[in-house]
Amino acid sequence: MIVVTLQRKKCIGCNYCVELAPLQFQMSKKDGKAVLIRGIEKKGFYTIKSPDETIHEVCDLAAKACPTKIISVKIV
Amino acid sequence: MKNSDRIELMAPAGNFESLQAAITNGADSVFFGVDQLNMRARASINFTIEDLPEITKRCEERKIRTYLTLNTIIYDHDLSIIKTLLDAAKVAGITAVIAMDQAVISYARQIDMEVHISTQINITNIETVKFYALFADTMVMSRELSLRQVKKITEQVEKEQIKGPSGKLVEIEIFGHGALCMAVSGKCYLSLHSHNSSANRGACKQNCRKKYTVIDQETGFEIELDNEYMMSPEDLCTLDFLDQVIDTGIKVLKIEGRGRAPEYVAKVIKTYREAIDAYYDGSFSKEKVKNWMTELEKVYNRGFWSGYYLGQKLGEWSDIDGSKATQKKVYIGKGMHYFPKSKIAEFKIEAFDLTIGDTILITGPTTGVEEFELTEMLVNDKKLEKARKGDSCTIPVDFRIRMSDKLYKIVKNNP
Ligand code: SF4
Numbered sequence: 001m002i003v004v005t006l007q008r009k010k011c012i013g014c015n016y017c018v019e020l021a022p023l024q025f026q027m028s029k030k031d032g033k034a035v036l037i038r039g040i041e042k043k044g045f046y047t048i049k050s051p052d053e054t055i056h057e058v059c060d061l062a063a064k065a066c067p068t069k070i071i072s073v074k075i076v
Numbered sequence: 077m078k079n080s081d082r083i084e085l086m087a088p089a090g091n092f093e094s095l096q097a098a099i100t101n102g103a104d105s106v107f108f109g110v111d112q113l114n115m116r117a118r119a120s121i122n123f124t125i126e127d128l129p130e131i132t133k134r135c136e137e138r139k140i141r142t143y144l145t146l147n148t149i150i151y152d153h154d155l156s157i158i159k160t161l162l163d164a165a166k167v168a169g170i171t172a173v174i175a176m177d178q179a180v181i182s183y184a185r186q187i188d189m190e191v192h193i194s195t196q197i198n199i200t201n202i203e204t205v206k207f208y209a210l211f212a213d214t215m216v217m218s219r220e221l222s223l224r225q226v227k228k229i230t231e232q233v234e235k236e237q238i239k240g241p242s243g244k245l246v247e248i249e250i251f252g253h254g255a256l257c258m259a260v261s262g263k264c265y266l267s268l269h270s271h272n273s274s275a276n277r278g279a280c281k282q283n284c285r286k287k288y289t290v291i292d293q294e295t296g297f298e299i300e301l302d303n304e305y306m307m308s309p310e311d312l313c314t315l316d317f318l319d320q321v322i323d324t325g326i327k328v329l330k331i332e333g334r335g336r337a338p339e340y341v342a343k344v345i346k347t348y349r350e351a352i353d354a355y356y357d358g359s360f361s362k363e364k365v366k367n368w369m370t371e372l373e374k375v376y377n378r379g380f381w382s383g384y385y386l387g388q389k390l391g392e393w394s395d396i397d398g399s400k401a402t403q404k405k406v407y408i409g410k411g412m413h414y415f416p417k418s419k420i421a422e423f424k425i426e427a428f429d430l431t432i433g434d435t436i437l438i439t440g441p442t443t444g445v446e447e448f449e450l451t452e453m454l455v456n457d458k459k460l461e462k463a464r465k466g467d468s469c470t471i472p473v474d475f476r477i478r479m480s481d482k483l484y485k486i487v488k489n490n491p
Contacts, residue, residue: 012117014277015151027153031160032112067273067281 004059006036006046007070017062017071024048024059082356083322086143086249086330087345090116091123092130093338096444099134101342102349105141106131107174109278109334110161113154114145115196116334117278125161128168141171145334147194149276150177159183172214181211190242195219195251195261196276202232205246213240214328216249219261219312222387223324226250230325247327252318253344253372254332256309256383258284284308313380315372316365318351321385339405339437340375342445347371374403404489405437411481412468421477422470430463430485438473440481446473447486 004024011033017025018034028035039046056073063071087098089108098106108131109115109122116122123131128144135142144165146158158180162173172190175181176197184191193199193208193215200218208215217226230248232238240246257264267281268274275281285308291298312332314321321329329352331344347368354360372380376399409425421438430436430450438446454470455463463469 012112012277012279013151013154014272014274014279015153016272027151029153029156032154032157065272067271067279 001076002050002053002056002059003074003076004036004039004048004050004055005072006034006039007044008033008035008046009044010068010070012068014067016065016067020062020065021055021058024055025062083326083352084141084247084328085345085348085352086328087341088254088331088334088336089131089341090334090336091338092127092441093439093444094334094336094341095131095134096442097338097342097439098345099138099140100444101346103140103345105143105171105328106135107143107145107330107334109145111157112278113148113150113158113161115147115275115278115280117148125164128164128170132169136169142169143172143174143192144170145174145194146180147174147176147196148278149274150179155179162187162189165189175212185211185241190214192216192249198260198263200225202229202236202238205229205233205248206236206238209238209240209246211241212246213242213244214247214249216251216328216330219251219256220384221250223320223385224387226326226385227324234325248325249328249330250321250324250326250385251312251383252314252321252329252331252348254312254336255378256312258309308378310379310381311377312383313369313372313377314382314385315348315351315368317382317386318348319355319360322352322355336376337405338439338445339447342447343371343375374401376401399489401489403486405484406487408436408483408485410483411438411440411477411479414477416476419472419474420470421473422468423477423483425463425465425467425469427465428485429465430469432461435486436471437484437486438477438481439484440478442478443475443481446475448473
């Protein structure tokens with residue numbers, strides 16, 4: 001299981017994550033920040049849990065590229 | 077309040093503490109960012125859209141102009157948020173927007189909002205001024221121009237009667253004090269390349285402020301540098317030649333530092349206010365400059381130089397990581413209560429101690445920044461010389477303090 005988390009508030013809307021993981025991230029037109037697609041919110045942290053381990057690589061690339069380091073990816 | 081024959085002193089405001097410090101210490105205008113679309117996107121210090129009415133409320137009372145900084149690169153996904161922001165700014169009565177991207181300029185004009193051109197555009201000549209005069213009433217010149225070049229531009233504005241959308245002559249602004257960029261502002265990609273973190277989206281990682289060594293890959297020899305901070309410019313300071321600055325005919329002097337502490341804003345604005353007023357009443361003197369410089373050195377600085385304004389020397393590099401400030405603040409405690417009738421403030425001491433004769437600093441979102449010498453206090457209701465951690469102490473002050481206020485003492489800084 002892959003768990004991806006986004007701490008949305010600190011996003012500066014640079015679009016990196018969308019370039020690297022376009023099926024998991026998109027930019028919100030409303031506030032110009034990244035959205036973790038189908039993420040469930042808890043105290044400002046958005047999380048998805050996915051059995052599809054193939055997403056690990058792209059999400060990890062996004063996490064590494066994110067200038068504010070607000071994306072985390074874990075295998076559980 | 078701006079006196080129209082005098083230059084305008086523009087202060088940075090990263091939060092309500094700094095905003096209040098700017099207001100109290102005599103700024104004519106303030107600039108600030110909201111959320112992520114400004115040059116300090118990373119900072120947790122930005123205001124939110126909901127703060128706009130409070131900002132205008134505080135500033136309008138003192139007839140201080142308010143400028144919203146919205147000067148990053150703009151992508152398609154930002155287009156709707158910039159509209160939301162500009163609409164909210166317009167409703168709140170913000171005076172103008174400081175813009176770089178044409179999308180921001182264009183929308184601001186559509187809703188009839190005053191536009192100022194950001195340093196990110198790097199205006200260096202009169203034709204560019206003419207071009208932006210189609211949209212903007214104020215424009216900041218590139219920090220890399222000399223005063224001679226600035227003067228030529230202001231003279232030309234006058235001569236050719238270059239007017240902005242308001243119908244008045246465009247106002248030429250320059251940076252007066254604060255950090256300088258090692259690149260031409262807005263054209264540095266170091267942080268983007270090393271950390272994916274674009275300076276032009278407000279996320280500069282300040283690579284230029286670090287130490288470097290240079291190694292010859294072929295031989296492995298390290299090239300000797302007399303200063304490892306090889307690309308960290310010292311801070312700009314124009315105070316000692318402020319008379320020449322004003323004589324260029326500029327209309328606005330901008331103080332950099334939205335990321336700096338409120339006491340920095342208080343000190344720098346107070347000093348420049350005095351200097352500008354001294355220029356106009358004819359009392360600007362070497363003696364005064366000396367005292368003002370001592371004041372400025374007390375707060376954050378990487379050493380001072382005149383930037384490129386005097387045109388003579390290139391690159392004065394800082395030789396330290398961080399500040400050369402001669403003093404610093406130490407947290408002592410927090411505000412508990414204010415007794416308005418007796419004008420007594422009560423604080424709880426949470427760290428270190430406080431002694432009669434100490435210089436103390438009180439900061440808070442509504443209080444702003446107040447600094448003075450401690451001449452009397454009661455400690456746990458007794459008249460004492462010293463208050464220690466855990467004590468409650470009361471101090472006579474003639475301004476209201478609040479629970480959100482913090483109490484510091486000022487100590488010497490030995491870097
Ligand atoms: S990479 Fe990080 S900062 Fe950039 S848009 Fe994605 S989440 Fe936001």
